[in-house]
Amino acid sequence: MTNENNCVLANGCMGAGTAACTKHCTAFIQMHGVSGNGGRSAAAGLPREYRLVTLQNSPARGDQPEAYKAAYAYASTFNRQFDQQSGSVAAEDRIKSLYLVSEKTGTGKTTTAAALLNEWLRVHYSGSLRRGLTPLQRPAYFLDVNEWQTEFNLATMANDDEGMAEFQWKMKLAMSAPFAVLDDIGVRDCTPAFRGYLHAVINARVTNQLPTIYTSNIALDQLWQVFGERRLADRVGDLCREIEFVGESKRGMRR
Structure with missing residues (x-):
């Protein structure tokens, strides 16, 4: 077998x-x-349930035909990463970012973001070998923003230096990875301190032209209300295409 x-x-x-x-x-x-359960897949921070999901086998594919049409088109640009790294790609051709949104939870946003991250890993690994390059150990990174905020809150309340060090380590990975997923970016009850960390991540990625996939249940033009300011939401929207996921939640319905 x-x-x-x-x-x-x-x-x-x-x-x-x-x-x-x-x-x-x-x-x-x-x-x-x-x-x-290791290797580059684990280094990318992907939860185990998403480590084998692809655009081809994604359970969300059948329910979101328009979103997946856009996702396939987006993945077709991933070979440009090698030109982008060398600085030989024109600004208008560089890989953009995506904002996957739906008001309902469980419509396949995170699954799709993970599938695209896996496609990036595949293209990076195979493309590097074809070009005689050594594949990076962590060419992509997945950050669950809601979980990250919880880690920050717990470390702050407990004055936990070790917990804060873990939080900051994840922050550095999310800032510097060539490709990243920032999952569930529509965090609520966002403190000014946490907002500052999140802004630093997004600002670093936009400034360095690093493609990012954001998922959220808040429309991009309404995201500023969650953050309490427009500048962070504006950074998210910079050179970023918004893709809506439709329908009701399918969470718990598939086996």
Whole structure:
């Protein structure tokens, strides 16, 4: 039995489905680790439930045809990352950001963002090898903003230096990763201190022209009301396409 269903590199891999497609494959180990729960996939911060989701197998694909049409088009630009890194891509052709939004929860925004992150990992790993480059250990990073805010609140209330160090480490990764997902960016009850950290992440990514996928249940033009100011929302919207997810929540309905 081959291993292509357990590897995000399978799409486009010459060995997928052949006798060479095993858990001992070097590419599989580098992407997923010896255990299947490590490697670049784990380094990206992806929760385990999303580490194998792709645009092809995403459970949200059938319910969101328009959003997935846009997602496929967006993923088709990922090869530009190599030109962008070398500075040889024109400003109008550089990879933009996405803002995935729906008022309802459970419509597939996070699943889709994770699928796009996995596609970035695949393109980065395979494309680097074809160009004789060494793939980065962390070419992408997934930050659950709601969870990150909770970690900040707990570390602050408990005066926990270790917890704050973990919080700041995640912040640095989110600021510097070539590609990032900032999941659930419509945080509520946002303190000025946390808002400052979040602004620093977004500002660093926009200033350095690093493509970012944001997910939210707040429309982009209303995001400023959550943050209590317009400048952070304006930074999110800079060179960013908004894609709406429609319908009711499917959470808990799939097996």
